[in-house]
Amino acid sequence: MASRAKATILDIAREAGVSKSTVSLVLQGSGLIRPETAVKVRKAIEDVGYVYNRGAANLRKAHSNVIGMVINDLTNPFFAELAVGMERVFQAAGVVPFIANTAENPVRQEEVLKSLMEQGVAGLIVSPARGTTPGAFRRIETAGVPIVFAMRRLPDSRIPVITPDNHRGAVLATEHLIRKGHRRLAFFGGSSDLVVYHERLGGFLEACQTLGIAAADRLIVEGETSRKGGMACLETALAAAEPPTAALCFNDAVAFGAMLALRRRNLEAGADFAVVGFDDVAEAEHYSPALTSVAVDTGGLGERAAHVMLKMIQSRTTRAEDHIGAVSLVVRESSGPDRSKQGMGDAA
Amino acid sequence: MASRAKATILDIAREAGVSKSTVSLVLQGSGLIRPETAVKVRKAIEDVGYVYNRGAANLRKAHSNVIGMVINDLTNPFFAELAVGMERVFQAAGVVPFIANTAENPVRQEEVLKSLMEQGVAGLIVSPARGTTPGAFRRIETAGVPIVFAMRRLPDSRIPVITPDNHRGAVLATEHLIRKGHRRLAFFGGSSDLVVYHERLGGFLEACQTLGIAAADRLIVEGETSRKGGMACLETALAAAEPPTAALCFNDAVAFGAMLALRRRNLEAGADFAVVGFDDVAEAEHYSPALTSVAVDTGGLGERAAHVMLKMIQSRTTRAEDHIGAVSLVVRESSGPDRSKQGMGDAA
């Protein structure tokens, strides 16, 4: 074994005393070859230490078996879970997903997409980086490579999207807080360059409206979507003249930040101020106090995105339906009733 | 644009009125072609919506420009940070890193490695899955593809390894606890099928030995390397006849778990029981109380691994030196002095 130059099917053919075509057939598991021959060939494959050259094969074959997953922030466990969900499905389908990280940088994203295209990917699942320009995927679309967006959408594009029902999730969470007796509510974190932000904030506002929370009693604090951002949001909120008693946070990271800031002030989330997160990452359950959060079934959405992609590839189309995933509110300890005015709150 | 069949350099050549060789030269940025010609060709490239076919190119070229990163658990932020560190370096070197996740499963790892090899990667950086068999990389080695292990090593292999100085880190942390007056110490989490476990536990034991902690006063509790595992460890430890007053944890996840379990018992990490973690993930600083932990410079190790890989590729060798990264103890709030016997502790 271990010849310096790498072995090809021709070497195998020579070793096994058959033609290269036969070897190719064996590699593809064709039923046309005699079992004994197949065994002979497979032995030769072992002996020469052959590794299949997919690049060469793709030159002839219509489609490759690799799919690109482009993720905006791999260090965020939320997106990592998404990636893992997709992987499960692809693995079962014999497709190899390659993950690339854009670190929330559109330029890097451009490079990564170019590379993936050059490798001849069969499809692309993308959670676009913040600030992605509307035309960023034009070229890929015209090249006929299917794309699916996951978790985030671009303002106008016609590319299919898999996201949780952000609006509904925010409504659920907000209703929950109001039913707990809170009358002055805040929305923490996020910024308006994200479509998701508008969806979640929209749900919050709608629920406030419906359940009769006056505009003056809603506080919206934009901020980084991180722990740090959450801490800042809480400080801002408590500095207000009539501070809120509860907050729906853009995501769990913001919520964790808010809870941390509370503890620094010797306040307890749940008892002194209600906090609800969004995404329900694994950590939420293990926090103390445990975080009430909107569960979006991240892994499930990843699987769904993968399925849609597989179907698109199979039917060689570049169109597909959007998919809005169901959400549910997981009530834990961080969202207690309003206690700011004892005797007045009508907690449910 | 957007012709159904994808454009090749021949189409470009026709469009620009030159030969395919000229186009190829332009694509490679050769200085041999006349600037005006290059401009003409580049315009044609735009017009026909060309995407480079790296598979075809690799058929002729010696080496590809893709590197595989095989990570055992992408949902662990620690490994995600490692991956991100590597990416930084590779990007700058014009190399495209493809990340694949093995989910700590040797079978999956085998598949992933096979795929990567078939794609013709120039090198492989691997954080091996638990339970990887010693021979798992034999084939890749004999194929002459350089491999670097990151964070974890295999028991016997000669493959270069990039890891933090686990032994020293554990010594530092243990000395710290002892100097804080603790006399009954525990080591929480991990299991002996991991080389890293032995390194860290070894440091712990050595420091105990050196500073005169009797064997009877050391408690070793194996467990899952997760929050859940950490919680279990703490319960086990406190159930002992003479429970420890401090613990060094296998990693931060275990430490977080232990702190959680403490809180559930209405005990406070730092005040009632000292906890030290390992790895110093971003979260450690933002926990409450903030976690004392051994910082290993994850991103830096990733960069280092990437550099080693690049050098190996360049010098077409399959050997390289191991690299043991410096560690430091970051003291925060979770590791207070021993208060179990007031008046007796000689806290420093």
Place this chain on the structure above:
DNA sequence: TCCTATAAATGGAACGTTCCAATAAATCAA
């Protein structure tokens, strides 16, 4: 026996690049 039908194996022409050797054009020295 010969002919036909089926099964198994094969040669050769792609696929889209790179790169060498060769050509064509422009420049220079004499």
Place this chain on the structure above:
DNA sequence: TTGATTTATTGGAACGTTCCATTTATAGGA
């Protein structure tokens, strides 16, 4: 002018597969 040199460009043969159209071997039917 001629030949030598440099500068730009080009055809053609790889690279390692797949797949179609054939060929060869095997079996079955008369």
